[in-house]
Amino acid sequence: MSTTTLGTTAKSLVLESLHKRYESRGREPFHAVKGIDLHIEPGELVALLGPSGCGKTTTLRMIAGLETVTSGDIRIGDRSIPDLPPGKRDVGVGFESYALYPPLDVRGNLTYGLRARGVKDADTRVRAIAERLEMTDLLGLRPAGLSSGQKQRVALARALVRNPPVLLLDEPLSHLDAAQRQRVRRELKVLQREFGYTTIVVTHDQLEALSLADRLAVMDAGIIQQFGTADEIFDDPANRFVADFVGEPKINLAEGVVERTGVVRVGRDGALATASRAPAGTAVTVGVRPQDARVAVGEEPSVPGEVVVYEDLLEFGLATVRVEGLDASLVVQTPADVRWRRGDAVRLAAPPQRVYLFEPEGGARLR
Amino acid sequence: MLRERGPEVALARELTPGQKRVTPASVVADLAILAWFVFSLFPLVWMVLLALKNDADQTSTYFRFSPTTANFGTVLSQRGQDLTSVDFGQAMLTSVLNCAGAVLVSLVVGIPAAYAAGRWKFKGSEDLMFQMLSFRFAPELMVIVPLFVIYNTLGVFDTKLGMVWVLQLVTMPLVVWILRSYFQDLSPELEQAALLDGYTRRRAFLTVALPLVRPGIAAAALLAFIFAWNNYLFPLILTDSAATTVTVAVTKYLGGGGQAYYNLTAAAALLGALPPLVLALTIQRYLVRGLSFGAVKA
Ligand SMILES: Nc1ncnc2c1ncn2[C@@H]1O[C@H](COP(=O)(O)OP(=O)(O)OP(=O)(O)O)[C@@H](O)[C@H]1O
Numbered sequence A: 001m002s003t004t005t006l007g008t009t010a011k012s013l014v015l016e017s018l019h020k021r022y023e024s025r026g027r028e029p030f031h032a033v034k035g036i037d038l039h040i041e042p043g044e045l046v047a048l049l050g051p052s053g054c055g056k057t058t059t060l061r062m063i064a065g066l067e068t069v070t071s072g073d074i075r076i077g078d079r080s081i082p083d084l085p086p087g088k089r090d091v092g093v094g095f096e097s098y099a100l101y102p103p104l105d106v107r108g109n110l111t112y113g114l115r116a117r118g119v120k121d122a123d124t125r126v127r128a129i130a131e132r133l134e135m136t137d138l139l140g141l142r143p144a145g146l147s148s149g150q151k152q153r154v155a156l157a158r159a160l161v162r163n164p165p166v167l168l169l170d171e172p173l174s175h176l177d178a179a180q181r182q183r184v185r186r187e188l189k190v191l192q193r194e195f196g197y198t199t200i201v202v203t204h205d206q207l208e209a210l211s212l213a214d215r216l217a218v219m220d221a222g223i224i225q226q227f228g229t230a231d232e233i234f235d236d237p238a239n240r241f242v243a244d245f246v247g248e249p250k251i252n253l254a255e256g257v258v259e260r261t262g263v264v265r266v267g268r269d270g271a272l273a274t275a276s277r278a279p280a281g282t283a284v285t286v287g288v289r290p291q292d293a294r295v296a297v298g299e300e301p302s303v304p305g306e307v308v309v310y311e312d313l314l315e316f317g318l319a320t321v322r323v324e325g326l327d328a329s330l331v332v333q334t335p336a337d338v339r340w341r342r343g344d345a346v347r348l349a350a351p352p353q354r355v356y357l358f359e360p361e362g363g364a365r366l367r
Numbered sequence B: 001m002l003r004e005r006g007p008e009v010a011l012a013r014e015l016t017p018g019q020k021r022v023t024p025a026s027v028v029a030d031l032a033i034l035a036w037f038v039f040s041l042f043p044l045v046w047m048v049l050l051a052l053k054n055d056a057d058q059t060s061t062y063f064r065f066s067p068t069t070a071n072f073g074t075v076l077s078q079r080g081q082d083l084t085s086v087d088f089g090q091a092m093l094t095s096v097l098n099c100a101g102a103v104l105v106s107l108v109v110g111i112p113a114a115y116a117a118g119r120w121k122f123k124g125s126e127d128l129m130f131q132m133l134s135f136r137f138a139p140e141l142m143v144i145v146p147l148f149v150i151y152n153t154l155g156v157f158d159t160k161l162g163m164v165w166v167l168q169l170v171t172m173p174l175v176v177w178i179l180r181s182y183f184q185d186l187s188p189e190l191e192q193a194a195l196l197d198g199y200t201r202r203r204a205f206l207t208v209a210l211p212l213v214r215p216g217i218a219a220a221a222l223l224a225f226i227f228a229w230n231n232y233l234f235p236l237i238l239t240d241s242a243a244t245t246v247t248v249a250v251t252k253y254l255g256g257g258g259q260a261y262y263n264l265t266a267a268a269a270l271l272g273a274l275p276p277l278v279l280a281l282t283i284q285r286y287l288v289r290g291l292s293f294g295a296v297k298a
């Protein structure tokens, strides 16, 4: 594989207090993006993760130049781009809706963008990218004859073929089946590494984010809630939203009160040791991941409960434990070699640094 | 249109097993439809018959007569002029030029207007669109008197330029409204992808959006042509002889006080209806979609 036709120089992508306020006539103004700061290193792949409507697409569209920037700055390398037209930004975009041009076949769709720039070796490039994404057999087909998964691969190829220093992909794999998704995901990662595109991938899928990204940006309500590696975000969530949004199965959240610094009361007669320094008497929301919960040993603070459901999932088990004085049950992920039974009485505990305390109101982390 | 029959066809067949049953209600319904057809087609049949009658039979109401095609010859040749001073061939040509001119101007101005209105909401855009539509349902009679005065003052009375101009009231709203819905149906991301590829907005419009709405342009253009062709009031008041159109010329055979030639009128009307009829038949498929203003997706 020759890289001479495809090489690019990686550039950093910086967003600085980026705001977007939609003001369409006859509608309430809508503040979709409320001050985003992201410093993405050259060649880094960042996954933008967040619930529907949180402003992910809006952010990408501002970087691409398809939406005006209300305030703030975007820089690629050392070039500030908010005032440049989309075609001058060196940004490749894979659209959520594919945006393939119906009258042209796949080859035509891929060369279309290259022609605008007068690229000479367009055909070679198209062939190379088509081979990498295993779609040479699609080149002669029109978009109407493609499945949505195939369309998605073509859209991805079109974003890649121009070989842009910055690549923005809006849910690039959402329509692929599980097998294809894994393969294209891996290929995307390999290509991205090889050519050093600085990349943002928008996704709903945690697994995809974890497998693809160097760092994750978790977004909610127009704000980046946390930006960091998967480990940082999983082990040290910045707030209740991040803790709740990332992680499968979902984190257990329960109301509690700090008994004394380092110990928090949960339920009628339960208590957990925590690394948080929150003072005694503070009302908190306690978060414990199913993966961190375990059977208590010795005299350590613990939460007594009764197993109401046990699911054996081969690689691990999931026990649902009812706790006196708690509205919601707690879920515990158990190792494969121990089987819990319905009706078992258990005492639960967790490593203190994995017992997170959040403000009940705003959800901010109490460290 | 040849399409593979999908599963829904098979399903429909299963749901209605056997042949359609004949019930008293269905017989009544069929008869009612038949009656409606006879009622609505009768004037047309009558006109065809009338066009085939010679002068002696033209006021008769019976169906037995010896048909003649001489009336068409009379209308198309200059001989008609001996009777009414109408040059029907000239009127046909004028109609074609007027309508083609009007449609052309409407397309040149209306396509960009429809694109802008379909893509962007700007101050007053809805008002502007409604204003356009109101040209369609405001009676032409309301504006014809001031127009007559204006046309005389400007010296465009009885000119083709004047007709092309006034027919914009008919054709422009059609073109803009129909094409706007076509543009709205196009995903803006198609053009945005082109913008990212480095095309200018103008090029993105010309090379991406425009080719995709070609069916819409065809429908709008032909509908506009037909509406312009059928317009009667504007040429009646705003032309005299130089720019007289088919619709006006047809009525001249009624004689205006002198001898009335109903058979020639019918023959001329039939000839005058041919161009729109042919156009309508050739583009039937687009027309249905166009007429629904894109509200129903084909
Ligand atoms: N043109 C617009 N005018 C007004 N509001 C808009 C516009 N585009 C988007 N919004 C609003 O901005 C918010 C963010 O939209 P955006 O498309 O960025 O969400 P998203 O995070 O990409 O969601 P999804 O995961 O569903 O794609 C939404 O509440 C949406 O309704």
Ligand SMILES: [Mg+2]
Pocket (backbone or CB within 6 Å): A056, A057, A058, A096, A170
């Ligand atoms: Mg989106």
